[in-house]
Amino acid sequence: MTTEQATAAINPWHVAQRQFDLAAEKLNLDPGLRQVLREPRRELTVHFPVKLDDGTVKVFTGYRVQHNLGRGPAKGGIRYHQDVSLDEVKALSMWMTWKCAVVGIPYGGGKGGVIVDPKKLSQRELEGLTRRYATEISVLIGPEKDIPAPDVNTNSQTMAWIMDTYSMHVGYTVPGVVTGKPISLGGSEGRNEATARGAVFCIVEAAQHLGMDLKSARVAVQGFGNAGSIAATLIAEQGATVVAVSDSSGGIHNAKGLDVARVIAWKAEHGTVVGFPGAQSISNPALLEVDCDILIPAALENQISARNAANIKAKIVAEAANGPTTPEADDILFERGVFLIPDILCNAGGVTVSYFEWVQDLNRDQWSEGYVNSKLKEIMVRSFKEVLTMSLRESVNMRMAAYLLAVDRVASATALRGLYP
Ligand code: NAD
Numbered sequence: 226m227t228t229e230q231a232t233a234a235i236n237p238w239h240v241a242q243r244q245f246d247l248a249a250e251k252l253n254l255d256p257g258l259r260q261v262l263r264e265p266r267r268e269l270t271v272h273f274p275v276k277l278d279d280g281t282v283k284v285f286t287g288y289r290v291q292h293n294l295g296r297g298p299a300k301g302g303i304r305y306h307q308d309v310s311l312d313e314v315k316a317l318s319m320w321m322t323w324k325c326a327v328v329g330i331p332y333g334g335g336k337g338g339v340i341v342d343p344k345k346l347s348q349r350e351l352e353g354l355t356r357r358y359a360t361e362i363s364v365l366i367g368p369e370k371d372i373p374a375p376d377v378n379t380n381s382q383t384m385a386w387i388m389d390t391y392s393m394h395v396g397y398t399v400p401g402v403v404t405g406k407p408i409s410l411g412g413s414e415g416r417n418e419a420t421a422r423g424a425v426f427c428i429v430e431a432a433q434h435l436g437m438d439l440k441s442a443r444v445a446v447q448g449f450g451n452a453g454s455i456a457a458t459l460i461a462e463q464g465a466t467v468v469a470v471s472d473s474s475g476g477i478h479n480a481k482g483l484d485v486a487r488v489i490a491w492k493a494e495h496g497t498v499v500g501f502p503g504a505q506s507i508s509n510p511a512l513l514e515v516d517c518d519i520l521i522p523a524a525l526e527n528q529i530s531a532r533n534a535a536n537i538k539a540k541i542v543a544e545a546a547n548g549p550t551t552p553e554a555d556d557i558l559f560e561r562g563v564f565l566i567p568d569i570l571c572n573a574g575g576v577t578v579s580y581f582e583w584v585q586d587l588n589r590d591q592w593s594e595g596y597v598n599s600k601l602k603e604i605m606v607r608s609f610k611e612v613l614t615m616s617l618r619e620s621v622n623m624r625m626a627a628y629l630l631a632v633d634r635v636a637s638a639t640a641l642r643g644l645y646p
Contacts (some may be wrong), residue, residue: 241498245632251625286340291334292334293322293639296333299334303336304340306341306343307341308525310339312536320548320568322635326568326634329632339358374579413597415601419578420452421451421456426601426606443465443466443517444518445467445469448522453544468483469483471512474501477507478515479504483504513529514537521545522546526548531551534553537563541564545619558617566609574601615629
């Protein structure tokens with residue numbers, strides 16, 4: 226079995242439920258609440274036709290899942306990827322519930338996805354797919370109900386199309402139906418960078434806690450899209466040296482350091498980081514095990530598993546991606562003293578600034594980038610400290626600490642609301 230096949234064989238929904246079970250057990254959660262929180266509230270599967278440029282029609286499959294609505298409307302991104310599955314979307318929606326609770330923003334968890342390789346579609350076909358998918362899931366989404374955002378292979382243009390489609394249906398402009406929009410359509414300053422910025426705030430705190438000097442730290446980043454490329458830029462601004470980066474085509478490595486801005490320009494021109502001059506090529510599995518101090522997984526799920534956790538050299542693993550580490554790998558890393566900043570904390574900057582965007586939209590307001598970033602920093606640093614305190618108090622790893630806080634908050638809200646009818 227290849228590494229890719231072994232990774233694909235791990236079901237993210239089983240991982241998400243296992244993580245929840247571990248926390249529920251430790252919290253001694255009421256059995257009824259445990260049953261409720263262990264499953265998504267709603268799962269919608271849609272099959273919809275799109276007219277392709279050659280005149281033929283192709284039917285695509287998509288999903289929108291709302292895991293929990295106890296603390297507010299559902300919130301979570303939309304992913305376009307050939308490997309999207311209902312179980313993956315369910316896992317991502319559950320992680321969103323815990324993420325919003327960890328950082329204390331008033332949302333439940335949701336997620337969406339379409340099974341498609343968007344690189345194979347023209348811009349017009351992508352627009353058609355997006356508008357029809359938005360129409361199919363419009364029974365669930367809305368500014369008071371469920372607010373999508375970008376995820377893998379979707380961006381501010383995708384959000385603009387969804388906002389327009391929804392607005393056309395209701396007959397007036399509804400900026401608050403999605404976040405991650407272009408600034409000119411009610412997007413927020415700082416949203417594009419927010420996931421990476423939040424992750425770097427966490428890394429700065431972790432380094433301080435561990436007594437690591439970021440100026441001499443070497444960093445490897447897997448995935449070079451929104452989260453990964455901006456995290457690489459921001460960590461380099463902190464004085465760290467980025468020694469390896471990768472995307473779906475492969476990776477590049479230079480022990481002396483990569484010029485991140487030049488790698489971004491190379492990727493913009495060639496569509497991949499591969500081939501960047503002055504660097505050796507490195508595979509994605511090898512990148513995870515490269516000699517470095519900080520590893521930032523910023524691609525897909527299940528990258529760090531029992532197969533490779535013992536070989537990770539980094540002292541800090543900062544999960545910009547959702548679900549990059551399996552529960553077995555968590556144990557191995559913890560035993561080895563690797564400090565892991567879990568996804569539901571580490572990448573929560575994205576949903577936090579999405580929340581700011583939504584608040585601005587509902588109030589027809591526009592905040593400055595400085596204000597957004599300072600409010601983001603306040604929430605990320607406070608949340609990091611709360612999770613760290615829990616981790617030290619309970620002698621558990623950072624993921625378990627974040628889950629203890631999050632599951633308890635969601636369970637309390639659910640219990641207070643009571644059982645309807
Ligand atoms: P993106 O589409 O902008 O970038 C994804 C990157 O990962 C691309 O460079 C792609 O080539 C690379 N990639 C894909 N498959 C890969 C593989 N098998 N090996 C190595 N690299 C691979 O997506 P993004 O928005 O940056 O999302 C990346 C991760 O961050 C996802 O797990 C996502 O859920 C998470 N995340 C994103 C946000 C956000 O605001 N965009 C917020 C929270 C979490």
